[in-house]
Amino acid sequence: MKELLSTIVRPLVSDPDSISINQIDQGYTVVLELKVAPEDMGKVIGKQGRRAQAIRSIMKARAALTGKRVIVDIVG
Amino acid sequence: MADFVEKSAKTVQQAINDALDALGVTEDEAVIEVLDEGESGGILGIGRKPARVRVSHAEVEADDSNDMLPASDYADDDSDYSEDMNADVSDDEQADESEAEPVYYGDDEYNDEPESQAESAAMDYVTDILRGIGIHGRISSYHQDGNLHIDVSGHDCGAAIGRHGETLDAIQYLTSLVANKHSEEHLRVVVDIGGYRRRREQTLINIAERAASKVNRSGKQYRLDPMNPAERRIIHSALQGFEGITTFSEGVDPDRYVVVAPAERD
Numbered sequence: 505m506k507e508l509l510s511t512i513v514r515p516l517v518s519d520p521d522s523i524s525i526n527q528i529d530q531g532y533t534v535v536l537e538l539k540v541a542p543e544d545m546g547k548v549i550g551k552q553g554r555r556a557q558a559i560r561s562i563m564k565a566r567a568a569l570t571g572k573r574v575i576v577d578i579v580g
Numbered sequence: 581m582a583d584f585v586e587k588s589a590k591t592v593q594q595a596i597n598d599a600l601d602a603l604g605v606t607e608d609e610a611v612i613e614v615l616d617e618g619e620s621g622g623i624l625g626i627g628r629k630p631a632r633v634r635v636s637h638a639e640v641e642a643d644d645s646n647d648m649l650p651a652s653d654y655a656d657d658d659s660d661y662s663e664d665m666n667a668d669v670s671d672d673e674q675a676d677e678s679e680a681e682p683v684y685y686g687d688d689e690y691n692d693e694p695e696s697q698a699e700s701a702a703m704d705y706v707t708d709i710l711r712g713i714g715i716h717g718r719i720s721s722y723h724q725d726g727n728l729h730i731d732v733s734g735h736d737c738g739a740a741i742g743r744h745g746e747t748l749d750a751i752q753y754l755t756s757l758v759a760n761k762h763s764e765e766h767l768r769v770v771v772d773i774g775g776y777r778r779r780r781e782q783t784l785i786n787i788a789e790r791a792a793s794k795v796n797r798s799g800k801q802y803r804l805d806p807m808n809p810a811e812r813r814i815i816h817s818a819l820q821g822f823e824g825i826t827t828f829s830e831g832v833d834p835d836r837y838v839v840v841a842p843a844e845r846d
Binding site for chain 1: 612705708712714746747750753757761
């Protein structure tokens with residue numbers, strides 16, 4: 505899960521080294537806390553959250569194949 | 581893995597349960613794709629539409645406790661996943677819609693093209709994402725009408741397409757962002773997986789034509805389901821040459837829809 509999120513996000517940001525992802529497993533649910541450099545926040549959220557929505561949609565596809573539920577939290 | 585069951589029922593959950601029973605698996609062992617969430621209809625159930633789901637055996641073990649590295653996922657079947665970042669399908673190849681193997685060309689032609697950097701970045705991105713989701717496939721790209729097309733073919737691509745193509749649209753949107761970082765002019769990127777867009781386009785044209793003949797018969801306007809801009813465009817252009825019919829869009833995205841109406845006569 506973590507790797508896929510990082511794969512998706514890395515090419516979108518200007519400072520890939522500042523990406524950090526914290527994974528919290530809660531039974532069926534996997535929470536991924538995504539942190540990026542402050543100047544990259546807009547690049548992962550997008551206008552009206554469009555980028556964030558797209559990222560979540562892809563993560564959901566992976567989760568569905570593994571029988572899990574995934575929540576992507578973008579933390580500032 | 582062609583083993584799947586499609587079921588309709590009043591609710592999504594009911595349809596899933598029916599399908600799981602029919603397949604003889606538990607929810608953990610299945611891949612559930614909601615094809616249509618259905619509509620409960622009004623108080624009297626008018627306009628009710630059944631929910632539809634497709635359930636198939638899960639290929640991946642439900643145990644995901646240790647993070648899967650794409651590399652280890654694919655270590656034993658590299659041969660299944662061929663990609664050629666500079667592959668190009670010639671234009672006349674497009675007319676041929678048969679399931680023939682895509683034609684791969686050498687990489688000598690495209691390396692010097694200005695757009696090749698955008699193209700290879702886009703190909704890498706799609707490849708990495710699909711590998712991460714756990715999809716096996718073959719990927720190719722070509723330019724047509726100034727757009728960059730990336731086609732993925734393979735079995736069990738459903739997960740990467742998603743309900744109403746939601747996942748596919750997400751992949752296409754982000755890929756377009758990545759490609760355009762490497763392109764000075766805006767490059768439109770079209771990602772298709774398992775021929776979904778092609779099939780969907782035909783479905784939309786059928787929907788449009790059916791609506792048009794309904795309007796011609798009744799003389800009343802007819803409202804289609806909400807669609808995204810790309811899908812609305814297909815409807816509009818499908819009915820452009822239709823005698824006695826006009827089309828326009830109403831509402832606000834994501835609930836914007838096309839109305840098929842009788843053309844005004846003068």
